[in-house]
Amino acid sequence: MQATFEHVSFYYGKRKALDDVTWQVRPGTVGLLGPNGAGKTTLLSLLVTLAKPKGGRITLGEHDLASSAGRREARKLLGFVPQRFSLAGELRLRDTVEYAAWVNGTPEPGLSAAADRALSEVGLADRARSRVRSLSGGQRQRLGVAAALAHDPKVVVLDEPTVGLDPGQRLRVRELVASIGRKRTVVLSSHLLEDISHLCQRVAVLAEGKLVFDGSVTQFQALVDNTDDGSATMGSGFERAYETLIARLGEP
Numbered sequence: 001m002q003a004t005f006e007h008v009s010f011y012y013g014k015r016k017a018l019d020d021v022t023w024q025v026r027p028g029t030v031g032l033l034g035p036n037g038a039g040k041t042t043l044l045s046l047l048v049t050l051a052k053p054k055g056g057r058i059t060l061g062e063h064d065l066a067s068s069a070g071r072r073e074a075r076k077l078l079g080f081v082p083q084r085f086s087l088a089g090e091l092r093l094r095d096t097v098e099y100a101a102w103v104n105g106t107p108e109p110g111l112s113a114a115a116d117r118a119l120s121e122v123g124l125a126d127r128a129r130s131r132v133r134s135l136s137g138g139q140r141q142r143l144g145v146a147a148a149l150a151h152d153p154k155v156v157v158l159d160e161p162t163v164g165l166d167p168g169q170r171l172r173v174r175e176l177v178a179s180i181g182r183k184r185t186v187v188l189s190s191h192l193l194e195d196i197s198h199l200c201q202r203v204a205v206l207a208e209g210k211l212v213f214d215g216s217v218t219q220f221q222a223l224v225d226n227t228d229d230g231s232a233t234m235g236s237g238f239e240r241a242y243e244t245l246i247a248r249l250g251e252p
């Protein structure tokens with residue numbers, strides 16, 4: 001499933017958060033990078049129909065997100081794990097995921113099966129009857145992913161899914177995102193270059209609301225000067241490519 005942004009702009013009041021963004025999300029896993037305030041969350045909010053662009057056009061598959069009918073149909077195809085979400089501690093995991101499936105249009109007779117499938121996909125099937133409040137941070141994050149998967153979306157959008165997790169939990173969530181990406185189109189925003197380099201086939205970089213890079217991981221890594229043997233800079237080729245790109249933006 002493909003999503004297309006054509007000359008998309010977005011403002012908060014007079015503040016421009018996205019500036020003439022033209023971008024194609026193709027099947028596979030794409031990583032969205034950029035400094036703080038670059039516009040990543042805004043871009044994802046537009047993609048998942050939480051906000052409407054002030055200019056330009058977004059389509060998901062054949063659905064134009066400008067119309068309410070288009071947004072309604074697109075929502076059935078989209079799963080979203082926001083940067084911050086709250087869960088009701090008193091609810092059991094299965095009820096939480098069933099509710100998410102229902103909200104996203106899954107018909108009543110299929111709710112229980114949908115919840116079981118999603119909980120099993122995130123490795124929480126054995127906790128289906130536990131209360132949400134008993135979960136660890138990593139498990140809560142995986143429950144959020146289960147809620148986003150419950151209606152079996154074709155495109156899954158994750159905003160900083162590993163933030164605040166310890167290394168073990170981060171690895172588990174990363175493995176989960178990798179497995180989701182084998183079956184679905186995934187858009188992943190993360191500050192952790194390691195997450196992106198491990199999981200993504202393509203990379204998009206936003207800076208000050210503009211899309212300043214869109215290409216394959218190989219093209220991204222080729223941004224590093226070939227004559228640079230890396231001895232002067234710490235970090236992987238991926239990290240050096242990102243640093244090179246951001247440094248170039250600051251040049252006159």
Ligand SMILES: Nc1ncnc2c1ncn2[C@@H]1O[C@H](COP(=O)(O)OP(=O)(O)OP(=O)(O)O)[C@@H](O)[C@H]1O
Nearest residue numbers: 012015016017034035036037038039040041042043
């Ligand atoms: N609700 C809002 N009202 C006003 N300005 C906002 C609002 N949300 C975001 N902005 C501004 O829009 C710009 C883009 O913000 P956005 O949150 O999309 O960036 P981001 O790349 O996701 O940042 P971060 O990495 O810090 O999460 C920033 O300058 C931010 O201050």
